[in-house]
Amino acid sequence: MPRKESRHRRCSFEERAHRSSASHRGCRTRERTGTEVSLLLLGQSESGKSTLQKQFQLLYAPSTFNEERPAWRAIIFINIISAVRDILRVLEDVAKKSPHFAGPSQRSDPLHLARLRLGPLLSMESKLVQAVDAGYHTDNDGSREIFVHQGWQRKHLATPRTETPGGARSLDETHRESLEDETLSETSHLLDVCKDYIRELSGHPDVIRLTESGKIMLKESSSLSVCMFFICLPCLELNNFLMARSSFLSDLDRLALPQWVPTDSDILYARVRTVGVATHHYSISVRNKTRSWRLFDVGGTRGQRKAWLPFFEGTTAVIFLAPVSVFDEFLDEAPETNRMDDCMQLFSDISSSPLLKKTHIVLFLNKSDILRRKLLHGIRITDFINTFAPRENEISVALQFFRDHFSEIFFRTNKVNDRRQLFVHATTIVDIPLMRKLIDRVVTAIFFEHFRSATLI
Structure with missing residues (x-):
């Protein structure tokens, strides 16, 4: 957007x-x-x-x-995509400072290949944002954050939807539900395809080096900083799902399943900024x-x-x-x-x-x-x-x-x-x-x- x-x-x-x-x-x-x-x-x-x-x-x-519960799938998918974007952004910043950096467009460049591989998944973000009637903006540091209006979940209740006086579902509502289901299904499939690439990215030597030195720990939410901090330091316990994105990136096999429904902990750790009362x-x-x-x-x-x-x-x-x-x-x-x-x-x-x-x-x-x-x-x-x-x-x-x-x-x-x-x-x-x-x-x-x-x- x-x-x-x-x-x-x-x-x-x-x-x-x-x-x-x-x-x-x-x-x-x-x-x-x-x-x-x-x-x-x-x-x-x-x-x-x-x-x-x-x-x-x-x-x-x-x-x-x-x-x-089902409405939170889209938000959690957005959290995962945002974390991947942040990891790529920080690694690209590190690469640009390297004396051996020759440009981001080289076909042999690992980050360039990672972007190509993850491109289809990253492109789903705008569709997911639209599915939850959200908006987003880009911060000064390049990270993006999602905004939803209070009560957004009510539009996605798992109970029967509004019917017309004749008892039929409205065409607009049926079409919207179909698009939402298609978006979630496509995202789930792409996440399954890309999960190994995401693991490879989060285990990048520069990610580990920066997290061990504390140089990535900039913001505790809405950016990769703490999410990578907790993923890449196995000596620190991950019980209680310390941060939403860290728990999500460490549990991609489960989240990529077509039948996955968010758990209580998934919903509590899902990150989205709400606007309004x-x-x-x-x-x-x-x-x-x-x-x-x-x-x-x-x-x-x-x-x-x-x-x-x-x-x-x-x-x-x-x-x-x-x-x-x-x-x-x-x-x-x-x-x-x-x-x-x-x-x-x-x-x-x-x-x-x-x-x-x-x-x-x-x-x-x-x-x-x-x-x-x-x-x-x-x-x-x-x-x-x-x-x-x-x-x-x-x-x-x-x-x-x-x-x-x-x-x-x-x-x-x-x-x-x-x-x-x-x-x-x-x-x-x-x-x-x-x-x-x-x-x-x-x-x-x-x-x-x-x-x-x-x-x-």
């Missing part, structure tokens, strides 16, 4: 998001009653909000989760008392944050996700801004909002597993956060440091309501057993706070 068209589609998504927030504002005012619990998920982009929503859905609406309804029972819950999942880029405000008023509780692994990263939309600085400023804005002055906040120090591996690989926090010195570069020390900093921000901005509390948990949002227990505890606490008008237990 041309860059100009991509920007247009992204703007269109954001306009729809703002219209959606306005309509939600009205319906929330009309429908919220004393028996309804309202939960708002906040945090910067790529903090794990949508993954947390998936965990809620898996726990409290498993039937809907299962209905949407989505409302999710759950009927949740706590100690034999069942109530209606509304969970609001909102986009986290700077351009989308103005759509948050209508959802602050009357919110029962906020779960703020702070990705503690981003201390060495910078915002895509503001490359001069450290992501951890932005996260702390955003948390300060949330904590000091007059509309949330009576709202308790649950803080998830998320992606602690990625933080641990960065520290084990020798990435030093003091190189990016001066105030961390002279502490040891260890996971427990780092988590306590971030816990203290966020707590200090909360109490500094919370001088009006001494009954308002902050509850902090270190999390790995993709860990299903861990999050199941934690979500149950958080839901129980919020439930009793809401109906007793007391502090969180």
